[in-house]
Amino acid sequence: MTDWKSVEAADCAVPADRTMDDLVGELSLALADPDPLVRDGEPYAVLATWIDRGTIGTSRRLELGDEMAERFTDPRIEARTFAPLVLDMLVTAGDFKAGWVDAFERWYPAERDLRGHDDTLGWLHAVAHGADLLAAFGLHLEVAPARMLELAAARLTAPTDHVYDQLEDDRLARAIARVLTRTDLSEHDAVGWLDPIGDRFGADRVSTPVPAHLSNCLRTLRLLYVLADRGVRPRSELPAEPLHHRDAVKAAVAAVLDRIVRR
Known part of the structure; x- marks a missing residue:
């Protein structure tokens, strides 16, 4: 070797x-x-x-x-x-x-083992590592950005008993925000991927304890709102880039959050 x-x-x-x-x-x-x-x-x-x-x-x-x-x-x-x-x-x-x-799209929302770290296997990070690739594909001109946004929504609405514990929500929110910097993204597509999330989680009142998948989604969308407001850095040493249709994205994220958590 x-x-x-x-x-x-x-x-x-x-x-x-x-x-x-x-x-x-x-x-x-x-x-x-x-x-x-x-x-x-x-x-x-x-x-x-x-x-x-x-x-x-x-x-x-x-x-x-x-x-x-x-x-x-x-x-x-x-x-x-x-x-x-x-x-x-x-x-x-x-x-x-x-x-x-195609292969990534089949795997990402279907993955059920969402552990960030395992004492024996070390870093696993299915959501975070997948988020990095989602951003790479979402910025590639041969991939429709709406496709990756819809994939992010599918990951966020997939049932799980695991609460993100190694900043997976941050990585996914940043990946979504990077896709939303695509200037060829229509306003309809920039906000339309949020509809399935509102439909999935907005029908029922939030109960306690909050289900893991709902907690993961709320935390991801809250950071996405901040990134929509402030911009997202492609890398830590670079300045933040604005999200395309920034105001529409902020309004849509806020509306979904309100729909989910209203009493």
């Missing part, structure tokens, strides 16, 4: 005694490893660097993306939840296949 710690220490120089295909195959397996020190350690850093630098050839990157899309159906949660991280790297670097969007 490759000593990925040494590779990272050498500024991610490509080992001379292995083919790139073999190296990428090993990295792919490492990012599904049940050991968090392997999955979330040096192999992750090396793969991210190689994708960013264009070290891996285009055809092999596309094959890697196909592997990650297939991994959404893997029986192991750690394999499923690290697949969107790799796809996010690829899409951000300029790679894209429509089939990746």
Whole structure:
């Protein structure tokens, strides 16, 4: 097995005694490893660097993306939840296949294991990692932004007994806000994805204890309102970008929140 710690220490120089295909195959397996020190350690850093630098050839990157899309159906949660991280790297670097969007769309709202962290498996973060990919797809010109907004609504309305506990609501709200910066987004689509949320949660009075899925949704929408008001930063070092149809989005989010929590 490759000593990925040494590779990272050498500024991610490509080992001379292995083919790139073999190296990428090993990295792919490492990012599904049940050991968090392997999955979330040096192999992750090396793969991210190689994708960013264009070290891996285009055809092999596309094959890697196909592997990650297939991994959404893997029986192991750690394999499923690290697949969107790799796809996010690829899409951000300029790679894209429509089939990746389809696979992600099938997995994201259907995932039931929403643990942020596990003492044995380490970081899982299905909602947060999925949110990062949702933003990457939602900003891609070959993906209709309304499609990703509707997918976010499907994730927020999916039943669960797990209350987000590792800032998953923040990551999802920021992903939604980034999609809402698309200037080709119509006002109708910028607010229409909220209708199913209001319909799903607005019919009944809020009871206590508040159901987990409702708590998750409320917290996500509250942060989204703040981001609609203040803008969202693509990265921490960059200035905030305004949301397209900002006032309409604020009004629609406020109306849905009022509809859900009214007594």
